[in-house]
Amino acid sequence: MAQTATIDQHVQAELFRRAALLGVRPGRAVLAADIDMIRRIAQQNGMMPVASVAQVLESAVARGEQGPLITGWIALLREAIGSDRQDRFAGDSYVAACSVRLTS
Numbered sequence: 001m002a003q004t005a006t007i008d009q010h011v012q013a014e015l016f017r018r019a020a021l022l023g024v025r026p027g028r029a030v031l032a033a034d035i036d037m038i039r040r041i042a043q044q045n046g047m048m049p050v051a052s053v054a055q056v057l058e059s060a061v062a063r064g065e066q067g068p069l070i071t072g073w074i075a076l077l078r079e080a081i082g083s084d085r086q087d088r089f090a091g092d093s094y095v096a097a098c099s100v101r102l103t104s
Contacts, residue, residue, distance in 0.1 A: 007086060011045045015081045022074050032061045038077070048091035049080035056095060 018038050023031060039054035041047075057073045080094050 049094040052091035
């Protein structure tokens, strides 16, 4: 059964703000740190899809991925931030979507 969670609008707005800035500041280390902060905030606030996508995105950046693949995952991260579903199943669904984008 799908769970809907009460999402703190201030947290969601902060995550949207941070996601909008991903990749704007130069350097892969800065990008990784920014993604890590998004993941931490999401975990602390029970936003499983956001935390899951951020974790996949962190791994991709650590592997040296760049360009359209990262851009696609950042778009998926923004979708996860806006999701009404914040349960573990939704998180797993977003990770599966990341996998599909990886192989596409």
